[in-house]
Amino acid sequence: MEGRLNNMWRLTVNESKFVESALQSELRVDGRGLYDYRKLTIKFGKEYGSSQVQLGQTHVMAFVTAQLVQPYKDRPSEGSFSIFTEFSPMADPSFEPGHPGESAVELGRIIDRALRESRAVDTESLCVLAGKLVWSVRIDLHILDNGGNLVDAANVAALAALMTFRRPDCTVGGDNSQDVIIHPPEEREPLPLIIHHLPIAFTFGFFNKGSILVMDPTYVEEAVMCGRMTVTVNANGDICAIQKPGEEGVNQSVILHCLRLASSRASATTKIIRDAVGFRNPERFPF
Amino acid sequence: MEIDREDGRTPNQLRPLACSRNILHRPHGSASWSQGDTKVLAAVYGPKAGTKKNENAEKACFEVIWKPKSGQIGKVEKEYEMILKRTIQSICVLTVNPNTTTSVIIQVVHDDGSLLPCAINAACAALVDAGIPMKHLAVAICCCLAENGYLVLDPNKLEEKKMTAFAYLVFPNTTLSVLPEGSSVAEGEPVEHGIITSVTHGVMSVDDYFLCVENGRAATASLSAFFRKNFQQSSSNAGYGNLEGWVYYTFHGHEAPFIRSIDTNGNIRAWLFCCGTSKLGDSSLMQITEKKGTVKRFYTGQDGLIKFWHMDSVDLLSTTDAEGGLQDFPRLRFDKEGNLLAVSTRDGFKILANSTGSKLLQ
Numbered sequence: 138m139e140g141r142l143n144n145m146w147r148l149t150v151n152e153s154k155f156v157e158s159a160l161q162s163e164l165r166v167d168g169r170g171l172y173d174y175r176k177l178t179i180k181f182g183k184e185y186g187s188s189q190v191q192l193g194q195t196h197v198m199a200f201v202t203a204q205l206v207q208p209y210k211d212r213p214s215e216g217s218f219s220i221f222t223e224f225s226p227m228a229d230p231s232f233e234p235g236h237p238g239e240s241a242v243e244l245g246r247i248i249d250r251a252l253r254e255s256r257a258v259d260t261e262s263l264c265v266l267a268g269k270l271v272w273s274v275r276i277d278l279h280i281l282d283n284g285g286n287l288v289d290a291a292n293v294a295a296l297a298a299l300m301t302f303r304r305p306d307c308t309v310g311g312d313n314s315q316d317v318i319i320h321p322p323e324e325r326e327p328l329p330l331i332i333h334h335l336p337i338a339f340t341f342g343f344f345n346k347g348s349i350l351v352m353d354p355t356y357v358e359e360a361v362m363c364g365r366m367t368v369t370v371n372a373n374g375d376i377c378a379i380q381k382p383g384e385e386g387v388n389q390s391v392i393l394h395c396l397r398l399a400s401s402r403a404s405a406t407t408k409i410i411r412d413a414v415g416f417r418n419p420e421r422f423p424f
Numbered sequence: 425m426e427i428d429r430e431d432g433r434t435p436n437q438l439r440p441l442a443c444s445r446n447i448l449h450r451p452h453g454s455a456s457w458s459q460g461d462t463k464v465l466a467a468v469y470g471p472k473a474g475t476k477k478n479e480n481a482e483k484a485c486f487e488v489i490w491k492p493k494s495g496q497i498g499k500v501e502k503e504y505e506m507i508l509k510r511t512i513q514s515i516c517v518l519t520v521n522p523n524t525t526t527s528v529i530i531q532v533v534h535d536d537g538s539l540l541p542c543a544i545n546a547a548c549a550a551l552v553d554a555g556i557p558m559k560h561l562a563v564a565i566c567c568c569l570a571e572n573g574y575l576v577l578d579p580n581k582l583e584e585k586k587m588t589a590f591a592y593l594v595f596p597n598t599t600l601s602v603l604p605e606g607s608s609v610a611e612g613e614p615v616e617h618g619i620i621t622s623v624t625h626g627v628m629s630v631d632d633y634f635l636c637v638e639n640g641r642a643a644t645a646s647l648s649a650f651f652r653k654n655f656q657q658s659s660s661n662a663g664y665g666n667l668e669g670w671v672y673y674t675f676h677g678h679e680a681p682f683i684r685s686i687d688t689n690g691n692i693r694a695w696l697f698c699c700g701t702s703k704l705g706d707s708s709l710m711q712i713t714e715k716k717g718t719v720k721r722f723y724t725g726q727d728g729l730i731k732f733w734h735m736d737s738v739d740l741l742s743t744t745d746a747e748g749g750l751q752d753f754p755r756l757r758f759d760k761e762g763n764l765l766a767v768s769t770r771d772g773f774k775i776l777a778n779s780t781g782s783k784l785l786q
Contacts, residue, residue, distance in 0.1 A: 182533065182534060183461055183534060184534070187534075194449040194450075196448060198531075198533070200493055200494050202494055221494070223491065225489075225491055225529060225531060226469075226489055226527065226529050227448065227450075227451060227454075227465070227467040227491075227529040227531060228450060229450055230450070230469050230472075230527075234489045275494065277493070277494040277495075279491065279531060281448060281465065281467075281531065282448040282449055282450050282451075283450055284449060284450070
């Protein structure tokens with residue numbers, strides 16, 4: 138529908154010039170420093186595994202559900218988890234309903250890689266009957282308001298939801314240990330997932346051919362910037378994933394500077410997430 | 425014989441309602457509506473140019489997108505979209521913005537029964553927040569029938585599962601301006617009768633259905649009161665900026681428009697001024713403080729002059745007689761930005777303009 142494209146929000150030349158020239162004097166449009174993050178608030182819904190994260194003007198909701206399925210042939214004793222990203226048309230007038238666009242897929246892949254490859258979520262504990270039944274955890278991310286830097290906000294929402302999620306307890310019984318009984322929450326307390334560490338994503342924006350670096354860009358800055366990079370680190374100092382999808386080439390020293398900035402902030406953000414979860418579930422396992 | 429509900433409500437009692445508007449920044453209007461644990465988020469993107477292929481280009485068109493909590497969009501969601509679209513079409517004024525599309529996006533946050541009525545109420549609140557022209561609001565409610573024949577309003581998820589039949593009903597929230605002939609004056613304001621939308625599931629007898637409609641309508645009075653209180657409260661705490669639009673109030677017998685004026689120095693002061701002519705005939709300018717809502721100052725003038733005061737002081741700044749011809753009790757009206765002032769004269773009206781305003785007139 139051409140009508141919809143005509144109504145996309147477009148940045149004016151004045152606005153982009155203003156943003157760029159302000160950055161040359163190390164000023165950002167909303168008054169933050171170059172490496173300052175916006176306020177992060179984490180709220181939880183009534184049921185297990187639902188979180189709502191607000192990073193400045195960006196709003197993301199995450200829901201975690203689990204289901205018993207057959208495992209993959211090559212991993213018979215491991216559970217699985219999958220991430221579904223919904224760029225709701227609520228968030229931005231240019232988001233189309235229907236199948237996700239490339240930025241939605243990219244966001245899902247960044248978060249998926251960080252959780253899966255770094256083994257943050259323990260998948261072996263999700264096995265019920267090896268080769269027959271395992272738990273498949275599904276994370277649904279809904280982007281409600283696009284104020285910029287969706288990756289970081291969605292990442293925190295996914296982590297917060299995973300930490301507060303409980304799956305039903307099930308026992309294996311029967312004659313030949315093949316019957317699985319799923320206990321409803323009224324009978325037996327549901328179990329939390331085992332999470333080894335929290336990989337936190339930090340997004341950087343590059344301006345002026347890579348010489349100016351900015352953390353946590355707003356949607357106005359995202360429309361102006363010439364390159365971006367997302368670094369996922371955890372509080373132990375491990376780099377879980379780096380994503381730099383083409384665009385402007387950047388000097389190596391800048392990349393290392395980004396990594397240093399990200400690792401220095403990781404422990405602070407981890408603490409915010411843990412405090413929010415601990416406030417909600419006081420019996421959460423301490424790590 | 426009372427039916428026992430699990431959460432201790434009476435059969436006709438609604439769950440606690442909560443509504444907050446303007447919660448998202450990108451959409452033009454947004455609202456979150458919760459009835460008990462059922463929570464729905466609605467966002468509205470205002471009129472965009474163009475309509476879809478099969479739509480009537482002479483009227484405004486609405487597009488509804490329903491996003492479930494998880495999973496794909498299926499037939500159920502498509503049906504909800506269609507019902508919501510038709511309901512919104514009947515309450516909005518379609519002729520004001522022809523050949524435009526307004527998008528309403530619904531996101532289910534939590535479903536604990538009575539989901540569609542909750543979504544309809546949320547969509548109404550979001551449309552109000554976006555400023556889409558509407559004839560009146562719609563209040564939606566769910567009534568269901570238990571096995572033993574009892575009628576229950578606003579069920580939660582467990583109750584819905586046990587019911588034999590239920591009906592979603594949407595009523596208009598409007599008062600009648602003209603009473604139909606022969607009707608007796610009922611207590612309170614006469615409310616328009618009629619059903620905008622009705623969706624039923626399951627089997628129920630005709631009498632039961634009429635009972636549902638009756639009970640539902642009786643309960644919508646409390647919903648309407650909630651809507652009214654919620655919207656009135658927030659309109660007085662609206663953001664600080666330019667002159668807001670026109671809100672008509674009747675205040676102490678003065679029927680006059682309120683001008684909400686804000687100090688342009690950016691000081692956080694928002695006073696409500698009411699200027700106009702009372703029924704007794706004296707013109708006055710009243711200033712009402714935001715918090716207490718009482719009259720702070722009261723200026724009268726009826727000598728054929730237009731008077732100007734500074735917002736902070738009681739003393740007169742200046743007067744002008746607009747080159748004569750002013751009535752004894754002139755009617756005044758500012759334009760939206762405060763650059764033009766129209767005043768009634770004996771033969772018509774005159775327009776005064778400041779420097780910006782005179783550019784507008786040219």
